[in-house]
Amino acid sequence: MPVGTSAPRLHHEERPKGSRVLVLIPAMNEEENLGGVLDPLVCHFSPQDILVVDDGSSDRTPEIAAGYGCKVVSHLHNLGYGSTLLTGYHYALLHDYDFVVQLDGDGQHPPELIPRLLDPVLRGESDVVVGSRYLEGKSPTGFLRRLGALPLSLVASLWIGARITDPTSGFQALSKKAVLELCTDGFPDDYPDIDVLIHLHRKNIRIREVPVAMRPRLHGQTMHGGWKAIYYYYRMAVCLLLMPIRRNSPYRRQRPMEDDSLGEGPLGGIYS
Amino acid sequence: MTSLAWILSQEAAENLDLPPRQRVVAVLVSILILLGVLELVRQRKLREEYSALWVLTALGLLVLALNYRILVWLTHLIGAVLPTSTLFFGGLVFLMLLALQFSVRLSRLTYRSRSLTRRVALLEEELRELKRRFPEEGEDLGNDEGD
Numbered sequence: 508m509p510v511g512t513s514a515p516r517l518h519h520e521e522r523p524k525g526s527r528v529l530v531l532i533p534a535m536n537e538e539e540n541l542g543g544v545l546d547p548l549v550c551h552f553s554p555q556d557i558l559v560v561d562d563g564s565s566d567r568t569p570e571i572a573a574g575y576g577c578k579v580v581s582h583l584h585n586l587g588y589g590s591t592l593l594t595g596y597h598y599a600l601l602h603d604y605d606f607v608v609q610l611d612g613d614g615q616h617p618p619e620l621i622p623r624l625l626d627p628v629l630r631g632e633s634d635v636v637v638g639s640r641y642l643e644g645k646s647p648t649g650f651l652r653r654l655g656a657l658p659l660s661l662v663a664s665l666w667i668g669a670r671i672t673d674p675t676s677g678f679q680a681l682s683k684k685a686v687l688e689l690c691t692d693g694f695p696d697d698y699p700d701i702d703v704l705i706h707l708h709r710k711n712i713r714i715r716e717v718p719v720a721m722r723p724r725l726h727g728q729t730m731h732g733g734w735k736a737i738y739y740y741y742r743m744a745v746c747l748l749l750m751p752i753r754r755n756s757p758y759r760r761q762r763p764m765e766d767d768s769l770g771e772g773p774l775g776g777i778y779s
Numbered sequence: 780m781t782s783l784a785w786i787l788s789q790e791a792a793e794n795l796d797l798p799p800r801q802r803v804v805a806v807l808v809s810i811l812i813l814l815g816v817l818e819l820v821r822q823r824k825l826r827e828e829y830s831a832l833w834v835l836t837a838l839g840l841l842v843l844a845l846n847y848r849i850l851v852w853l854t855h856l857i858g859a860v861l862p863t864s865t866l867f868f869g870g871l872v873f874l875m876l877l878a879l880q881f882s883v884r885l886s887r888l889t890y891r892s893r894s895l896t897r898r899v900a901l902l903e904e905e906l907r908e909l910k911r912r913f914p915e916e917g918e919d920l921g922n923d924e925g926d
Contacts, residue, residue, distance in 0.1 A: 560900075580900045581903065581904075582896050582897070583896050586896055590897060593897060594897045597897065597901060598901060598904075601901065696890075696893050696894075
């Protein structure tokens with residue numbers, strides 16, 4: 508395994524207190540794929556530090572995750588990808604994790620590449636590292652998909668002032684600073700996209716891309732395509748046009764969740 | 780010719796007002812609508828926040844029924860030809876406002892139900908974890924008198 512050589516020491520017991528990494532896996536009906544994701548992961552992370560957020564699956568996704576000894580948080584019903592991530596971010600803050608690595612439960616994101624994403628964040632060189640499948644030329648997705656994503660990545664690159672080639676990638680490593688910002692406001696709870704990166708950039712959070720190879724999905728359908736793609740473009744347009752003048756969500760200032768780690772300190776009050 | 784002063788004059792009243800029978804029917808209908816809306820609020824079937832637009836509309840209808848000349852004046856004001864078009868236009872604006880109000884409420888409800896679902900999911904996990912960690916305390920939590 509390539510992880511063994513380059514991975515930082517990640518196990519809970521070995522690491523100094525206060526530098527824990529949460530592996531966040533959003534999953535919806537992934538019983539066929541989840542095992543393939545978790546098998547390599549549990550060799551390098553303690554299952555206690557792996558969180559599978561089950562977005563209202565109707566299959567055995569949560570049972571499979573629990574079978575590996577992972578933490579499982581289950582939505583009562585399907586809320587979409589953005590909300591699933593948001594639940595994971597809240598979990599990370601609630602349990603005082605310092606870093607989050609997120610990869611999809613469908614096996615697209617090879618777990619052995621986690622160190623490549625995590626290292627710059629652990630070293631404090633960046634707050635968000637996005638794994639891009641387009642940065643190294645060859646991509647497993649179709650030409651049309653590539654063409655459709657191009658304008659969005661152009662806008663993001665220009666706005667942020669750094670090369671962003673794969674803004675929709677769900678393969679990311681985040682620092683606590685970034686997670687905190689995402690939980691406070693500005694994270695769309697339906698479909699996150701370049702607006703998230705631009706929002707983070709506006710909040711002075713450092714973003715970087717690294718090349719990763721992605722595998723095609725083994726089973727089931729992807730999230731993108733068809734009418735959704737058109738709606739997606741519309742949403743992006745509205746989001747980006749309103750971004751500079753948009754107000755904070757009036758609903759995101761609510762009573763914090765009762766927890767010792769949140770009693771005092773900067774995290775209290777952000778739970779929505 | 781169609782200034783507000785003229786509309787309210789005796790001459791206009793003779794030329795423009797509805798025949799008495801129509802007028803009575805119109806007034807009765809608008810009063811019924813108004814009472815119906817208020818009754819729904821009284822029975823707590825309609826929340827006050829959603830009743831405002833309905834009450835406003837019913838009052839508007841009542842005023843127009845009592846004094847048809849105002850409708851004629853409004854028709855001239857917005858440049859319509861027939862008073863009926865003014866009524867339809869008013870109805871359309873009312874329905875649009877109502878639909879918009881519903882969309883706003885719906886957005887709020889969506890936001891709240893989503894954040895509640897996330898919170899419930901996190902709390903469930905927390906509860907499961909606590910029960911796993913302290914199995915005995917969890918069982919006789921009810922009649923425990925300080926152990």
